Amino acid sequence: MKYECVHADISQQTDIDAVVNAANTELKPGGGVAGAIHRAAGPELEKATRSLAPIEPGEAVLTDAFNLPNRYIIHCLGPVYGVDTPSDKLLADCYRNALDLTEEHQIESIAFPALSTGAFGYPFEDATKVALDTIRPHVEKLSHLKLVRFVLFSDEEFAHYQRALRK
Known part of the structure; x- marks a missing residue:
């Protein structure tokens, strides 16, 4: 399994x-x-997506990617920090459910943004820990996935993920 992070736009992977x-x-x-x-x-x-909505915090659903350069989009609803509880479990569920969809659809590579850290207010450092602590053991159960990429939009978030991935 390969892990990487890039400073980029997730719609351009x-x-x-x-x-x-x-x-x-x-x-x-x-x-x-x-x-x-x-x-x-x-x-x-x-x-x-109309027929798939609404979804609950922690859920993930899959659609085609249409005009994106990818085969699929996995839509995850992360928790609103301090409102949807327990926030750490719901955020971990997002990552696990997305990874389970990769196995179901024989997907070999996936790119994640920093879920719940924007408008949903999840503290970035805490969200990073939940993401990595969830993904690393879960991918061991999967047979198709070969690459997990974290796509960060800001310089600060990118630098934080780079440090976290080295640990």
């Missing part, structure tokens, strides 16, 4: 099978990651 959308309950376009993914994927994405 041309060598990745599935990108993860930091979704909202209704799976609609929004700000941040959801907005970028919906804009890049095109209007077909919103049509495709």
